[in-house]
Amino acid sequence: MATQQNGRARRPSITDVAKRAGVSVGTVSNVLNRPDQVTPATRERVQAAIEEMSFVRNASARQLRAGTIRTVGAIVLDIANPFFTEVARGIEDRLAPDEYTLMLSSSDEDPEREARYLRLYEEHGVQGVLVTPSQGSLDVILAMRDRGVGVVLLDATSEVEDVSSVGVDDVRGGQLAVEHLLALGHERLAFVNGPDTIRQCVDRRAGVVAALVAAGRDPEDVLTEVTVGSLNADAGEQAMNEILAMGSDRRPTATFCVNDLTALGALRALRRADVPVPASMAVVGYDDVAIAPMLTVPLTSVHQPTHTLGWTAADLLLREAAAGDGAEHQRVLFQPELVVRASTAGY
Template sequence: MSVDDAEALPERTRRRRAPKPHAAGVKAVAAAAGVSLGTVSNVLNRPEVVSPLTRAKVEAAMASLGFVRNESARQLRAGSSRILAYVMLDAGNPFFTDVAKGVEEAAQAAGLSVFLCTSSEDADREAAYLDLLEQQRVQGILITPIDQNSSRLRKLPSRGTPVVVVDRALDDASHCSVAVNDVLGGELAISHLLELGHERIAYVGGPNTIGQVIDRRDGARRALRTAGKPMSNLIELTTGALTVAEGRGAGQRLAGLPADRRPTAAFCANDLLALGLLQQCVSLGLRVPEDLAIVGYDDIEFAEAAAVPLTSVRQPRQLLGRTAAELLLDESSNPDHEHQRVTFTPELVVRTSTRGTL
């Protein structure tokens, strides 16, 4: 022990400040249990390789120290996340929450958790969430995109984050997609109304930038064509959004028409519109379906619960979500996964709003 020794040590006062006050880590647990670091990790990740006695000691130490595994560190080292995200367009529309339920079902079955994010139809928020999720290195992203041609969206898969597009049929080869045949849905709705003898039919929907709105209208036109009716029988009422409030506005416009020019039936691009329309028309004295028959789209729970139960085009909502999640899981686990485009078939549910009582 020479004096030199003492001087040789630089004054290591470099004290990094501890970011968080205290939080027991594997190290502390290992010390408390009298085992090594690696053993604690084994208890956490491969409990079967550690002897029951040691395991018990470690588990006791964890409990008494209130150990909480640091997921960031785990993920950094292990490189895998147990999380999957669904970026929805609008949490207020029951259609999407039902899809989310399907997603969660499938995820739970695979032992994963789901985080829900809502873009609220705001492209900036959507972009921010996509960046965040990519940085988090989530297992995969399910999304009903605002703009399906966004470059951000297209780049994700090539950088290692699988993406599945929900409720939009995508012509792009970089993702899977799950959708419902909207053209057919529109056709079903209008055929039904034509069979009931309606001649002048309104199509309520908008804006015309939304794929769904266009497809459903095209389906409506096709049904007219098939029945040999003139295209002018379809009166288009364009709305600014697919909301209850817009539906009410459309009802106002419709009810304002003279009875001999007013359509006798209306087909709405979704149920929210239809519910608004229904409410407004009834409150303005029109009888549904005698004066105006109404068909909605989505068959959300509130469609059936409306005081005049709504005829609607049903989509397999939960199945949509479940399938999307399953495609995502396949993509991230199966090395020779191939992108698919799954299309479901909608179904008409007839209720009082078109058929009257019985």
């Protein structure tokens, strides 16, 4: 049971348990950590006191005394994006067997917010951080690394020799989407893209242009690009409304969206405008989140191995922490795959 302190409930301490059981604090510690060193009768008495008082050990204090904090921080662009939710699950599944706790935050694509969370994580003494950078500069992240905090870039590529990264070849992903639409016979394409401060947006655009050039098409003639400020469904809907407002002689017949959330918004705009998909507008997304095949018109999307991304990044971080100064840094780059569904099929 909780005791009272200044009129408020106070969680029982190991000292409270020791007093209740009539043993030393050291004996309670042994029951919790080295039960084989305590006689069965004493163990039973201490366990009875623990249960009676609803005692829960303070893991943070114990780790501080041992000089280690079994916590990993992760900063992603947007927790609300199902892509990052699935990545986070991969991180958790790797951390759990080693009894690490995950602290997860969104930068909301804001470098200042990202820097603030990095500082807070460092102040909390995390074992290391996994970061999806919100801008091209890694200065704040590298400064943290130089102070001894382990860092692995998540859903990103690293150009720094001693910083590991786990990402996907987004240039190839952009190529896959456009190659598919060209193969279906589309002559005018739209690309709903995000800010050029986000590496994924830049790389996917490079893939779009590369695919058009390789097919002998002039991007200036074939491609309509609509840039949105945020990578969410509302932005995707607004972008599609802009595309639909174009004259019929210039309007694209297919749209590639930089992620699945913007694609969901684009599909919403098409439904509200009674534009049939894919007969009058084909749509391709990127990420292949879990809900993509469940939509009224299942979404064609460029698949990323989300769970594997998170699991691999966390594994790299833990292995580097265990290796210390002798850690081998790696750049892991997965290849995307196109998953074709009804939003483009049958054009």
